[in-house]
Amino acid sequence: MSETIRVLIPEEEVDKRIRELGEQISKEYEGKQIHLICVLKGGVFFMCELAKRITVPVSMDFMCVGSYGDGTKSSGVVRIAKDLDESIENKEVLIVEDIIDSGNTLYYLMDVLHRRHPASIRLCTLLDKPDRRVKDVKVDYTGFEIPDEFVVGYGLDYAQKYRNLPYIGIVEGVE
Ligand code: IMP
Ligand code: MG
Secondary structure, eight states, rough: OOEEEEEOOOOHHHHHHHHHHHHHHHHOOOOOOOEEEEEEETTHHHHHHHHOOOOOOOOOOOOOOEEEOOOSSSSEEEEEEOOSSSSSSEEEEEEEEESSSSSSSHHHHHHHHHHTTTEEEEEEEEEGGGOOOOSSOOSSEEEEEEEEEEEETTTBBBBBBTTTOSSEEEEEEEE
């Protein structure tokens, strides 16, 4: 059976929620500069949209941390495929992630980044699947809590496809 996509969160809702998060973050970081760290590849669409809605100064860096193969199940192994270009020492770090699932990736990443002595470190995720959590990760900003379904779009992929969808959809017809 070939896969089809059912819309879970329409484009307008995603955009509206990102504007709200941008406003909230701008208020809470008033007078500061935010160093956004995008977790590649999935976080890239969300980070671009979020950054456009933040009114305090921002800088950006990118990191690629993977635990997934081409399927929908975690391999459980976290590895840094691309590290940051710049030091985060004394910076107000905001990690921007597409989705928190088991929490394995962010649990590991938070630990690694804490050791580099940022002034502060917070986590912003577009999506959260709380039912799937294995590791306890503190999320500071969440776009949407979603049920335990495999989703794509807005940066999220299924076997590298569908990242470019402007909405969040559920993949159907997948084992
Ligand atoms: P965690 O380590 O289990 O929290 O997984 C985090 C990563 O798994 C995310 O950054 C995604 O790249 C990927 N992932 C988890 N759930 C989904 C999903 O429903 N669709 C696409 N990717 C997912
Ligand atoms: Mg990711």
